Amino acid sequence: MKYLFLLLISFASINCSISQVDGLDIGDTAPDFSLKNIDGDMISMANYPDAKGYIIVFTCNHCPFAVMYEDRLNDLYNKYNEAGYVLIAINPNDPEVKPDDSFENMIIRAKEKGFAFPYLMDEGQQVYPKYGATKTPHVFLLDTERTVTYIGAIDDNARDASGVEAKFLEDAIASLEKGEPADPATTKAIGCSIKTK
Amino acid sequence: MRNITYTIGMLFLFLGSSLLAQDITLTDVNVANTFDEMEGLLSPEDDKIHVINFWSTWCKPCVAELPYFEQLHDLVDTEKVCVHLVSLDFEKDIEKKYIPFLNANPSRADQWLLLDGKYNDWIDKVDPSWSGAIPVTLFIQGDKKHFHDGDFHSAKEILDIIHKL
Numbered sequence: 001m002k003y004l005f006l007l008l009i010s011f012a013s014i015n016c017s018i019s020q021v022d023g024l025d026i027g028d029t030a031p032d033f034s035l036k037n038i039d040g041d042m043i044s045m046a047n048y049p050d051a052k053g054y055i056i057v058f059t060c061n062h063c064p065f066a067v068m069y070e071d072r073l074n075d076l077y078n079k080y081n082e083a084g085y086v087l088i089a090i091n092p093n094d095p096e097v098k099p100d101d102s103f104e105n106m107i108i109r110a111k112e113k114g115f116a117f118p119y120l121m122d123e124g125q126q127v128y129p130k131y132g133a134t135k136t137p138h139v140f141l142l143d144t145e146r147t148v149t150y151i152g153a154i155d156d157n158a159r160d161a162s163g164v165e166a167k168f169l170e171d172a173i174a175s176l177e178k179g180e181p182a183d184p185a186t187t188k189a190i191g192c193s194i195k196t197k
Numbered sequence: 198m199r200n201i202t203y204t205i206g207m208l209f210l211f212l213g214s215s216l217l218a219q220d221i222t223l224t225d226v227n228v229a230n231t232f233d234e235m236e237g238l239l240s241p242e243d244d245k246i247h248v249i250n251f252w253s254t255w256c257k258p259c260v261a262e263l264p265y266f267e268q269l270h271d272l273v274d275t276e277k278v279c280v281h282l283v284s285l286d287f288e289k290d291i292e293k294k295y296i297p298f299l300n301a302n303p304s305r306a307d308q309w310l311l312l313d314g315k316y317n318d319w320i321d322k323v324d325p326s327w328s329g330a331i332p333v334t335l336f337i338q339g340d341k342k343h344f345h346d347g348d349f350h351s352a353k354e355i356l357d358i359i360h361k362l
Contacts, residue, residue: 064255064287135330152317153329159287159314168317188320190285193258193330193347 023132026185030056030146033127035090035120038107043088043118045146052084053176054142055169057154058122058133060091061109062100063192066136068158070113076154076169077117085173087117092128092136093195101195128194135191141172141182149176152187221299223291226308232319235311238281239323241337246278246359249335251311251323253285254294258348259332263302268352270305278359280306285331288312336362 024030034044045054057073059066077087095102103121110119122128131140132151141150150172157164172182229235241247250266252259266280282304286295291310299308313319320329324344327333334355336343341362349355 134328138328156317157314158316159289163314184317187317188327188329189316190320190329190331192256193332 022129024130024140024148024151026148026151026182028148030054030140030142030148031127031130032146033090033120035122035127036103037118037120038103038110038115043120045086045088045142048086050084051086052144053086053149053173054140054146055080055085055087055173056131056140056142057087057089058092058128058131058136058138058140058194059089060093060098060101060136060192061105062093062098063136065158065189065191069137069154070115072154072161073117074114077115079170080173081117089115089117089119090122090127091119092122092125092133094125094197097195097197125194125196133194135193137189137191139169141169141176143176150182150185152184153189156187156189158189221296223296223310226299226310229309229311230313232311232313232315232322235283235309236322238283238309239335239337241339244339245276246336246338246362247281248278248355248359249281249283249337251283251285251331251333251335253331254290254298255286256331260298262332262348262350263304265349265352265355266306267302267304269355272352272356273359275305281309282306283309283311285311338362 032045034042037043045051048054055076059069059073073087073089080087091101091106093101099105106119106121133140137154139150139152139154140148143149150169152168154169155164156166156168168184168187172185175182227235238247238249248266248269252263254260263282266282269278269280284295295310316329320327323333323335326344327346332348334345334349336345336358343358343362345358
């Protein structure tokens with residue numbers, strides 16, 4: 001009886017720790033979405049049946065860290081699109097809280113920066129919580145089956161692209177190419193909190 | 198007449214420079230170029246309550262909650278509670294944004310500027326549950342620790358955590 005009690009306690013604590021973890025972990029299957037792109041089209045990962053993988057970047061217009069990575073997103077697109085990796089940027093912020101991140105301003109910013117990849121609005125903010133994105137920028141690398149292989153930062157130097165020592169995302173893509181797990185599979189960086197009401 | 202003008206001019210110059218001398222400069226801030234330089238802050242050896250807030254001038258919710266940390270000084274015994282504001286502003290913004298902000302918003306808090314951009318190497322040392330979004334606030338007293346993820350909406354919210362610590 002005593003053991004049963006202990007067992008129950010340990011189950012309770014396990015449940016507790018699981019319930020605290022929101023969003024995706026490495027190895028989970030990422031949910032598809034259908035979100036409006038800046039050109040008005042609805043975009044899903046299912047639109048790209050031949051993709052070798054997906055680079056999902058939660059980003060926005062207003063956040064200084066997101067802005068510092070805009071050119072690097074273009075570079076990533078240019079480097080990996082041909083190779084079959086689909087880069088999709090998603091703005092998770094509520095534009096009523098942050099007008100800089102409105103759909104109209106996304107169109108303007110994408111034009112200014114020449115984004116060739118989809119830049120989607122998480123309208124109603126339903127997608128970012130399923131992924132467990134907490135900030136911008138926040139990257140999720142998925143394989144062809146939409147299994148999460150990497151979560152975190154693009155690289156280790158937000159402020160200065162020329163000072164980057166570890167290209168976390170590119171290293172994770174290289175690991176994916178080799179069929180190996182990413183190392184590190186998760187990283188952290190300072191970013192702007194996702195804006196909600 | 199010329200002498201008077203000169204004297205008045207010198208007087209203004211003197212007053213001006215003495216006023217300038219009261220301005221906050223980078224020398225009034227604890228600058229940590231690497232995280233280890235501020236790691237002592239996270240393991241205080243006294244029995245005071247240390248409230249350590251991570252913020253930046255570019256972070257709107259961070260700036261919005263700073264007045265509550267300032268008000269906190271009037272609500273607690275400042276001999277027992279210390280507020281440390283750790284800015285994550287960029288080096289390029291120090292003179293343009295950070296120092297002017299400190300001058301425009303006088304504060305009794307202990308000011309820190311953490312310039313270590315290798316975020317992945319130190320975020321977990323603040324708290325493993327921290328994703329990297331700011332603001333966050335760490336409450337430490339001896340071995341007791343409470344990590345608050347997100348912003349505060351009143352000084353009372355901060356005070357409540359201090360009382361529960």
